Amino acid sequence: MQTNIALLAKRAIGEALKGNWDSAIQLNTQILEKNPDNLDAKLRLGRAYMQTKQFVKAKKMFKEALHLDPINQVAHKNIDLINSNKLDLNSSIINPGILIKEPGTTSEIAMQLTGRGMTGDKFTSGEILSLKIKKKSVDVFKVKGTNEILIGTITNAEIVSKLNKASDLKASIIASVIKCMDKSVDILLKSSLPVFRSEKQDIRPYIKKGSLDEPEIESEELELGV
Structure with missing residues (x-):
């Protein structure tokens, strides 16, 4: 199952990079059907929902991510962003400059x-x-x-x-x-690969006891998700 999840994650990342958000939503949803506690998939899905202006679903997904990792800064910051007035709801494109960006990618x-x-x-x-x-x-x-x-x-x-x-x-x-x-x-x-300089987190990420570790493709490319 881990191999299938890794392949789905790779496809999901590729679709997000190309801006195919509907496909990214479908692929990340498939991952969560196989592994409901996949933190990276929840972060990616939340971001895809934001890009398609499904903010209620995005907020729900980021809250689920916080249930797995209570100090996850990506989830916290994106929830704050949704609650703020920085999102132009009338624009057809969510400005990539205001979205939380992924260290290394x-x-x-x-x-x-x-x-x-x-x-x-x-x-x-x-x-x-x-x-x-x-x-x-x-x-x-x-x-x-x-x-x-x-x-x-x-x-x-x-x-x-x-x-x-x-x-x-x-x-x-x-x-x-x-x-x-x-x-x-x-x-x-x-x-699609982490080649840029990353900013280190000040706090060591919290890992919920009993959570499943994901393949290296997940943790390596998605310190903050795509």
Whole structure:
């Protein structure tokens, strides 16, 4: 059963990375049918519910996660986020910049818009960008129909190194717009494998006595869930 759960988790992560939230909900639900105490699946399912604006279900799932791990910061922060006024209920996309991000699998970078005629008002939050990863830099493109328009280049040595590592490991990488200024854009980089620098938790995670440990794919990629 553990193998089946690991495969379902891998598929669920992949669907979330591609923004296929309905599929992610189905896959994580299948995991919980097999193992109702799967903490990572509950966190992923809660986030998928948030992305599809099913906030009541999301809150319920995060509360169930807290029943398993009472000090889980992801569940606490997402419940606080749902209770706050930071979610735009009229938007078709939940701004990825305000969601709790996963240590090791996500990173943010501010990039200057150097492409001809490119200004911040040409982008929307959540818009997917295309990357061309090179050895010492990463070109970033705006996707317009079947065309890709160069908008700028990431030259931060650490980020470039991590993206090259992700590429070498055949990880899925998604870049999306968080917010824009006149001549710059904040970009969220999301990898299916933990290649970025992680922030350590101040408190050692609580593990409920008798809970089942999950395969390494769960704990390694989903310290905070996808």
